Amino acid sequence: MVKQEIQLDVNGKSYSISVFPQETLLEVLRENLGLIGTKEGCSEGECGVCTVLLDGLPVRSCLLLAVDVRGGKITTIEGLSEKGVLHPIQKAFIEHGAIQCGFCTPGMILSAKALLDGNPFPSEEEIRIGLSGNLCRCTGYIKIFKAVQGAAL
Amino acid sequence: MRYFEYFEPKSVGEACQFLNEHEEAKILGGGVSLVVLLKNGLITPSHLVNIKTIPGLARIEWDDREGLTIGGLNHHRDILLSPLIQRHCPILAEAASKIATPPIRNLGTIGGNVAHAEPSADFPPALIALNASLMLTSPGRERKVPIEEFFTDYYENILGQGEILTRIDVPPLPPRSAGTYIKLDKITNSIAIVGVASVIGFDEKGICIYAGVGLGGVASTPLNVKGAKDILVGEKITETHIDKIAKEAQAMANPITNVHASAEYRKEMVYVLTRRALQGSLDKALGR
Ligand SMILES: Cc1cc2nc3c(=O)[nH]c(=O)nc-3n(C[C@H](O)[C@H](O)[C@H](O)COP(=O)(O)OP(=O)(O)OC[C@H]3O[C@@H](n4cnc5c(N)ncnc54)[C@H](O)[C@@H]3O)c2cc1C
Ligand code: FES
């Protein structure tokens, strides 16, 4: 079994690491880089808790092989706050009570970020579509939609 | 996941040759379906060949005579957002919008969606209704096949080892035409229980000059309802025509029962949805 040297750009930092070709980005983020804000749920693309941004777009890190990132820029939830100050979307989630257990929150916030970056004033329908890849078992979604609307204002 | 080696080809030729030399090697497209198969141990390739490192396999182009060309590596997202597709084949954007969720649409490719040959996939019925062809490339050879000849069984297709689906060609439609893709699913954008695509085109007098109907989820492969063309072309479309095609679609359907739906239900719904899809295209094309 041969490991491969890859460069990963995560949250603006460059990492040089060796990985097996079968390791997913999710595994590498959590196991090699210690970025455990990205969660593992179904591991089959359905639930969205592993969502990260690849060049600004949400993708499933459980379905993306680390070797396949090939120079793309990865953003995880750890990359959102600046100097300890939470990102406006993170603040909005807290203010609107859009977090209960928090397991879906990193993926949910990253999907919301990609949505708002591309469409600063989304309608509720657009928010629902933008977040359709992220399941939440706790909140019932309404507070999450409100938080995203709040962050957009 | 079992260990495999990983290869990044620089050209189609290099990829095809590598695949030819390594019988157990598999193509990696977006990886969305492939990685799930790997995780479940359903496939155990010796190598993955990442064709995304080949330049030029993601492009959407239009030519007035040839029609639309879509690269095998265009993502579902590209199809959804392309202005050319919106203008010339909006049914493909409609199908793309019904595939899963944004994080899947950002990784998955149309070539992978077709090559995976999942009978319920959403692009194949739309591509069948559009009379699309696939360009299959292997060392020193290219063959262009009508999409419905591509699928052979559940998750099976005619691709040989060393052959890559590089391009999808969609011939131009008449100026007055429209398409509709209807997906019946239990939860929005989950796997299709039945998928029906219809495309109809008219001349200035309202006579049908183009018709195509494709089905998904009702047999071991996506199906082409060939009768649609024979029944509609040359006619002013009426309720009777629509009913006849829907009955033909129903007769062709040979679905299975699984956790998503029973065979009987699918068979019933393919009739209902074929009618709706045809009526939808008719209304759109005639501006009703
Ligand atoms: C959670 C989830 C939900 C989904 N929901 C839907 C849905 O609602 N509707 C739908 O239609 N699909 C759905 N899919 C499937 C999805 O559309 C996949 O993107 C698609 O089937 C595979 O595309 P890919 O580029 O990821 O291919 P890969 O996963 O890389 O490859 C799939 C297969 O095709 C082969 N292959 C890939 N590209 C080529 C090529 N260019 N030439 C030759 N062979 C090739 C591979 O070797 C492999 O056998 C879903 C998948 C997941 C994981
Ligand atoms: S863990 Fe990736 S989608 Fe569920």
Ligand code: FES
């Ligand atoms: S807050 Fe618990 S899953 Fe969303």
